[in-house]
Amino acid sequence: MKWSTVAVATVLVVLGFGAGRMAQDGSDSPGPLPAGARSSENAPDRRRAHTYDGVGFERVKADSTLSPLDRLMLRQRKKQPIFFLGVPMSQIPSDNWRFAELLHEVRPDYIVEAGTLFGGSALYYAALLEFVNPAGRVLTVDINADQIDPRAREHELWKQRVTFVHGSSTAPEVIEQIVATIGTGKKVVVTLDTLHAPDHVARELGLYAPLVSSGSYIVVQDTYFEGLDGVIDAFLAANPEFQVDRQLARRFVFTKHTGGFLRRR
Numbered sequence: 095m096k097w098s099t100v101a102v103a104t105v106l107v108v109l110g111f112g113a114g115r116m117a118q119d120g121s122d123s124p125g126p127l128p129a130g131a132r133s134s135e136n137a138p139d140r141r142r143a144h145t146y147d148g149v150g151f152e153r154v155k156a157d158s159t160l161s162p163l164d165r166l167m168l169r170q171r172k173k174q175p176i177f178f179l180g181v182p183m184s185q186i187p188s189d190n191w192r193f194a195e196l197l198h199e200v201r202p203d204y205i206v207e208a209g210t211l212f213g214g215s216a217l218y219y220a221a222l223l224e225f226v227n228p229a230g231r232v233l234t235v236d237i238n239a240d241q242i243d244p245r246a247r248e249h250e251l252w253k254q255r256v257t258f259v260h261g262s263s264t265a266p267e268v269i270e271q272i273v274a275t276i277g278t279g280k281k282v283v284v285t286l287d288t289l290h291a292p293d294h295v296a297r298e299l300g301l302y303a304p305l306v307s308s309g310s311y312i313v314v315q316d317t318y319f320e321g322l323d324g325v326i327d328a329f330l331a332a333n334p335e336f337q338v339d340r341q342l343a344r345r346f347v348f349t350k351h352t353g354g355f356l357r358r359r
């Protein structure tokens with residue numbers, strides 16, 4: 095291969111044109127990965143990378159509060175999802191560590207996750223529960239049941255601690271099932287990681303925030319998406335018992351959920 099070809103290819107990769115699979119639906123999901131494959135093994139898909147740029151990355155690029163390192167990490171996560179016990183997850187390591195600290199502090203009876211995708215994050219929360227509250231359970235909701243990785247479903251942790259709820263996160267029957275399962279007087283952490291569209295997140299906040307126990311959290315994920323700051327501001331104005339935990343967000347420098355760690359007093 096000529097040096098000029100190598101140079102052009104290198105520049106394209108640095109600019110993100112060789113990025114892995116990206117969501118086309120406005121969600122933050124990496125696209126489907128075949129079982130056993132890491133994204134780097136997949137063929138580059140330029141169109142999807144551009145779709146992601148159009149949905150969320152414009153905001154990231156425009157946000158002057160994000161350092162070049164922040165941008166690099168976000169872009170890198172899109173190319174290389176991280177894995178827990180072999181299952182991909184749409185998270186970054188520093189946010190996972192925040193969850194580890196947060197769950198250790200709260201020791202919840204239930205973690206309610208809206209947005210399962212491959213199941214990597216649910217499996218990770220289940221593993222943390224093993225240590226912070228062995229009786230605890232993860233309830234994870236997704237509108238699409240087919241994308242859960244068999245390595246997640248078939249893991250002992252999943253069988254013992256995870257309940258998958260199939261349906262839209264805002265459907266009345268889904269909320270009823272979750273409320274009935276949790277009952278009353280339980281410590282509950284909620285994480286919202288479905289469609290990051292403002293109207294949808296506002297609805298989710300209204301439905302899931304009442305589940306959150308005092309001293310616990312509802313985490314609005316991926317707050318770099320356009321319009322989510324306004325949604326959170328409106329929610330906090332109407333629900334003064336919640337406040338943003340900025341200290342948690344600032345730890346480890348980088349987070350995808352700036353302003354999204356909402357703690358109930």
Ligand SMILES: C[S@@+](CC[C@H](N)C(=O)[O-])C[C@H]1O[C@@H](n2cnc3c(N)ncnc32)[C@H](O)[C@@H]1O
Pocket residue numbers: 121122123182183184185208209210211212213214215235236237238241261262263264287288289
């Ligand atoms: C960003 S991914 C979740 C990532 C996962 N929490 C993780 O960290 O690996 C978003 C998921 O939300 C799901 N989703 C989109 N709209 C939804 C809705 N209205 N109700 C439930 N799930 C939805 C998608 O099917 C997708 O699996």
